[in-house]
Amino acid sequence: MRTTFLRPVLLATLLGLSLTACDAGDATPQAASQPAASGINITAQQNRIRAQKVDEIANLLPEGIRARGTFVVGTTGNGTPPLSFRADDDKTIIGVEPDIAQLVADVLGLKLDLQATSWENLFLSVENGQYAAGFSNITVTEERKDKYDFATYRQDTLAFEARSDKDLSVREPKDVAGLTVGVGSGTNQEQILLRWDEQNKAAGLKPVKFQYYQNTSDYYLALKSGRIDVYVGPNPTAAYHVAVDKQAKIVGTVSGGGQIPADIAAMTKKGNGLADALQKALQHEIANGRYAEVLKRWNLTNEAVAASEVNPKGLPRK
Template structure:
């Protein structure tokens, strides 16, 4: 599943008021520019506050992060001399909660992605400088040296490997969302969906997968009903009223909605996940660096350090994304094949 598709459909989950507020905050932060630096957002030297200014999307946690000298020594000399890690994020114009969006102060970029960039920078003994731009300009910024590494929900694909190197840090998952009191669970087998009515967004990777399952079930003499709605508000109204059994969409967006509705009569839960790359390959989200920049290895090593000491798990838990955890950060792992990139 390509990340720009995920980003587009995460945005559909916002109410008009939230989208307007986030857009206003984005423009206030950057004066309408498509390439703008955003403050680092650390609480103090040696700490990184994850979930800061999240507007309720995360449980704030202050993590004490120390430089690991053996890992900072791996950082390319020019970056080490500069003392800053330029982290690229493509969240303009209106962000994509819970991954990257303008926080409660209407100027600071918050979200799971910039938070991980800040954690990695701390391990490498560097000051993080997060640069927010549009999705397209994010890659232009990496190519031109305006950023060193991207933390922006970029899917590892074989096509992108022709130009970039990756250090994986999250599973690229889709998810099923149901009312909180519904006991149904998706166990990875499409047959679990027999007799269900499922909402999905048109033109997405998840729609393609769902329609393939529908075709298989039909050949087995069983039925799967697929429903489409104009926006996420309509989808969730259908879910709460029982017109559909479940919604199938990007896991981060569903995790965000679960968090937002947790204390309401419309509370929901995640009923299972499925790889965005399909049944035969676990899709991966990865930090992205220029090919042969020498930065992919220290970034991967820093992520693995965070995994080993438990701070990676704390970061995911803060953003309700624990179901996308990886056991290790891999450099250039198998990605979506060229015919599905």
């Protein structure tokens, strides 16, 4: 999954910083509730939740990574709170993705070397071995499994966001019939909506009017002005926007795979021997509760997984 987002420091300054999580979706879209917003730290002094080295898991590392002593992790860091974004010093990369990468690095006994990069370069750099892993809201797909191995750590959830004064609820495909919908081109959410639209038209319902803009801030301006009825994007960033904007609400959620459950995972080069160590490190932190503390810190408890898996079934090939 990929998206762009408004600069968090500007939003925090203008609107006050808080984050609201919505109820997690499953294979069926659901209406989302809005619990009370809570403050969140966007300073460079993060005081991350830390873990201890576990020798039996660290011993699973490929020799090259163990000898180097650093865990080089790629993340976009391009302004997608609360996933991976820059702190108020406009330099330090913070968010739930860096926090989970830090837990894994600690368990493996490695120093975290977090590298901010573009979405496209992230995949290239993991494939060529420049980065040991990618932590950047990466959805597991069957096509990606051709080149990469995965260790899961969050549910992939999408949210439908509308203006606060709109009487909308998105629970199933018919609920978007006739609406003007903003969605990113080439994203998983676009593919889901296109399938829904075809299903609706086959049932004699009105078609969706799709609107595409250059970046997410343009979508939010269109939502605020009424040029679109609903915007569809990743649940974490939608929840953040709802909290800081105060003029929007989440009206439904759905799995990032639509009718198919989808997973967010750490990504590493296929066959390099690292995936098993990543999975066991993640599972260790899930079991001892520190993983849950990290998700709670960013109000993403609703996207927690009960167990980490290596290379689960991914979204089908297009």
